[in-house]
Amino acid sequence: MPHTPKPDEDALDAVAPPHPVFHVEQALLGAFLLEPQRLNEVTGVGPDAFSTAAHAALFAAISSLPAPDPAEHATHPQWLDTVLATAREQAPGLTAAYLHSLIQVCPWPPHAPAYARMIEAEHCRRRLAAAAQRLVQSAHDTSLPLRVASTFDETDALGGVLDDIATRFPPHAGSLPRTPTPPQATTHDQDALDEERLLLATATAHPSSIEQMRWLTPGDFTHPLHAGLWQCLTTLIRRDTPVDPVTVLWEAQHRGLLGAGAQPRELLELLAGPVGSPEHWGERVLQRSVLAGAHHLGRRIEAFTHDPANTPYQLVVGSRRALADLTAVWTRWQHATTEPAPTTRPARTRTATSTAAPRAGPPPTTALPAARTPR
Known part of the structure; x- marks a missing residue:
């Protein structure tokens, strides 16, 4: 039969602890309340290390008050009253009954350093x-x-x-x-697909830029077909083969991309209509990656x-x-x-917060601000 707390029962003691560390915190606080000198044996934890506000307030109060004489503390518990009054300033719901329950649940006060290490880990x-x-x-x-x-x-x-x-x-x-790795989130972003298509079209029209874009890899693309077409372009450049929509189509056929649902006419249309520069769209693709x-x-x-x-x-x-x-x-x-490195000065790297001009974007209909320097 489930336990039903009485109306006057301490609410803190009645709530089921959500995690095992709650019990560890009770044991450590009970050790300090029973033998305050144990605080000197503990390092690595502060009030913020505790999982509840009440426990954090108790630890802060114990840490801020001078420890009583062990012999006097064993016979006169006035120090406990001072701890409770100090902790209540941050946790008004604390009661004397809860402090006594902490003392009772502590298995062995000399194990306080071990308890503290567990709390530090959590x-x-x-x-x-x-x-x-x-x-x-x-x-x-x-x-x-x-x-x-x-x-x-x-x-x-x-x-x-x-x-x-x-x-x-x-x-x-x-x-x-041994925790299983969560699956990579699948991106269904039309803007990302459009930018990848524009990159492929502009790179096909300006293949000389591809050699300078080794920082972009097929894994940066959100669509498998686009990743495969980028591989086609880089392969043609590496072979020193002419690059245009037809040669890319031929390489795509050898890589099995046409069998993945892309028709030749659709692929040729995808590679047509370059806008802006390959570097601009490449940076956009890499930023998403x-x-x-x-x-x-x-x-x-x-x-x-x-x-x-x-x-x-x-x-x-x-x-x-x-x-x-x-x-x-x-x-x-x-x-x-x-x-790019100036001819007379060392290379200057644009940091994440720099205001250096980015790559050229689309033409004036959708252009970036005029301050950006086109290629």
Whole structure:
């Protein structure tokens, strides 16, 4: 028969703890309340490491008050009254009964350092999950004026969290997480498809630009046919073969692209009508790939943190492995957005927050601001 709390029963004690760490926090706080001198044995946790506001307020109160004499504390519990009064300033719902229940549930006060280490580990998990969520939000937020720059910043912040966790819990070999990787999000964006088509058309019309666009790979495209056509173009350039819609069509036939639903006439029409420059559309395609990669990275790390079986060591190793995949895309983005080197000065790299002029866009009907320098 389920337990029904009495009207005067402490609500904090009646609520079922959502996670095992709740019990660990109770044990640690009970150890401090029973033997306050144990606080000197504990490092690595602060009020923000606790999962509830009530526990955070109790820890803050215990940490801020001088520990009583052990012999006096054993016979006169006035210190507990002071802790309760101080903690109630932040958590008014705390009661003396709850403090006594914490003392009762503590199995062994000398184990306080072990309890603190468990709480520290769970706090690291929550911090990493929050950093991953911010990265996903940044990659999706179309209202950001500098979306890629903001995503860069969130990636750096996530890396900083990982570094801090690795300092606290140094990873060891053979500790990859076993959490399944979430599937890559499927993009059905008409703007992305249009930009990829314009890139293919302009690159076919201006094949000399393709050699300078090694920073773009087939994996950056959202449509398999477009990725295959980009491979056709780069292959023709590598062979020093003439490039035009007909030669691309012939190469596409050899790669089996026509059997995937694309008809010859449709493919020729796709490659016609160049607008702007290949570099402009290539950067647009790569930018979407960067943001999609950041979104997938955030979801992978979120999946790691949501799996309670993963230890802090596994979180560090798995997240760093995932971060390395995105770093490769960041590197290509930096190559794509690097200004040409002046003849008399060293090369100047356009950073994520730079205001340097981007590539030329479409003609005046849909043109970018005049300040942008056309090729």
